[in-house]
Structures are given as C-alpha cells and as structure tokens.
Amino acid sequence: MILDIGYRMSDNSRLLRRLFDERVRDLGLTAAQARLLLSLNRHPGENQAFHAERLEVEPITLTRIIDRMEEAGWVERKADPADRRARILHLTDKSRGTVEGLRQIVEAMFEEVLTGLDDGERRHLAGMLERIGANLAAAREVELVNG
Structure with missing residues (x-):
C-alpha cells in the first residue's frame, strides 16, 4: 500500500505539472516562466538563489530564464542591499496583470482536479x-x- 501511495503521488504530480504546462502556454509563457512569476508574486523581495531553490532549477538556468524575461519586460533585477553580489527579483507592471491570469488558470485547473470533492x-x-x-x-x- 505504501508503494502504491508513492506511485500515485508521483504520477499525480507529473500529470498536474503537465496540465499546468499546457494551460500556461496560451499566455505565451513557458511553464518555468509562469512558475517564476507566481513565485515572485507569492514571495516578493527574494533573491535569485531563493527562487532557483523554489523552482528546483540550477542558479545558472534561472539566470538564463531571467535574462530573457527581463529583456521582454516581465521581471526586473535590483541590487540586494544585504548582499552586493545578489539580485532581488521584482514583477513589472506588465507581469502583474499576467499573474492574475495565471492565478485564474490555476484556480480553474484545481476546480477541475478537485471535482467531486x-x-x-x-x-x-x-x-x-x-x-x-x-x-x-x-x-x-x-x-x-x-x-
């Protein structure tokens, strides 16, 4: 029974991530970009290392994602007053409206997932x-x- 629970949790996580990936694509975002925007909204004022850990990506991978998103006007980096080497990530006006769309996608998705409960x-x-x-x-x- 324990292994069955483990398999179900793992499979459900995979299916949920795949469904999320498909839904956010309509906003012109990759899943990683969408997850970063949601993380920035939920955890404002944190540095890149914090968000790399949250998203389970290597810091260099997140740096590349942020480079593209900053160039497109989705995020901005500011110096971390506590650590001159670190950068704090911030949402832009452009991305704040998109975050609301992402939240609606997630809410609708979970309404579907939790149907019958x-x-x-x-x-x-x-x-x-x-x-x-x-x-x-x-x-x-x-x-x-x-x-």
Missing part, C-alpha cells in the same frame, strides 16, 4: 497535504544535516 473533503485533503509537506521538509533537513 466537497468542502470538507477538500479541507481534509489540504490538511493531509500540509502534514505530508512538513514530513518531507523534516526528512530533507535530516538529509542535509547527515549528508
């Missing part, structure tokens, strides 16, 4: 996912300490 089941699922996330974070901390 009532409010109580959704709250219960959210609670279980919160606990799973905490367990994963704790396991990762142990790996970082021991690794």
Whole structure:
C-alpha cells in the first residue's frame, strides 16, 4: 500500500505539472516562466538563489530564464542591499496583470482536479497535504544535516 501511495503521488504530480504546462502556454509563457512569476508574486523581495531553490532549477538556468524575461519586460533585477553580489527579483507592471491570469488558470485547473470533492473533503485533503509537506521538509533537513 505504501508503494502504491508513492506511485500515485508521483504520477499525480507529473500529470498536474503537465496540465499546468499546457494551460500556461496560451499566455505565451513557458511553464518555468509562469512558475517564476507566481513565485515572485507569492514571495516578493527574494533573491535569485531563493527562487532557483523554489523552482528546483540550477542558479545558472534561472539566470538564463531571467535574462530573457527581463529583456521582454516581465521581471526586473535590483541590487540586494544585504548582499552586493545578489539580485532581488521584482514583477513589472506588465507581469502583474499576467499573474492574475495565471492565478485564474490555476484556480480553474484545481476546480477541475478537485471535482467531486466537497468542502470538507477538500479541507481534509489540504490538511493531509500540509502534514505530508512538513514530513518531507523534516526528512530533507535530516538529509542535509547527515549528508
């Protein structure tokens, strides 16, 4: 049963990411660009290294993504007052409107994904996912300490 849960979580994650990729393409964004915009909206004032970690990409990969997005007017970099080597990423006026469109896409997508679950089941699922996330974070901390 444990392996079955693991396979289901992994498959569902893959399918969800694929569905997201397909939906954001209509906005003229790659999935990585869309995820970066959503991350910038959710975590304003953070540097590139923070967002690379959140998006699970190498810093150099994120730098290339940001280069293209900055050139297109989607994001801007500003010096980090706490670290002269680091850059803080910011949304632009152009991208703020797009973020609202992304949020609507995500909300509609999850309404589809959660079809058939009532409010109580959704709250219960959210609670279980919160606990799973905490367990994963704790396991990762142990790996970082021991690794």
